[in-house]
Amino acid sequence: xxxxxxxxxxxxxxxxxxxxxxxxxxxxxxxxxxxxxxxxxxxxxxxxxxxxxxxxxxxxxxxxxxxxxxx
Ligand SMILES: [Zn+2]
Ligand SMILES: [Zn+2]
Numbered sequence: 001x002x003x004x005x006x007x008x009x010x011x012x013x014x015x016x017x018x019x020x021x022x023x024x025x026x027x028x029x030x031x032x033x034x035x036x037x038x039x040x041x042x043x044x045x046x047x048x049x050x051x052x053x054x055x056x057x058x059x060x061x062x063x064x065x066x067x068x069x070x071x
Contacts, residue, residue, distance in 0.1 A: 008038035018042045
């Protein structure tokens, strides 16, 4: 994807945008979904994961809580 198309999903910033993996197929999700986040919000997401160790999977048959932290 072109760099110009990457915007932080939280704040819309185009500075230092990184791709964050929401869940992995290995965790039982049908898709390896990613979201673009700036460095600040990417860090915040990982801090949250470290505290909660949970992912809400919205791609399956229903909302599921996932236990694995991914990047
Ligand atoms: Zn951001
Ligand atoms: Zn990440």
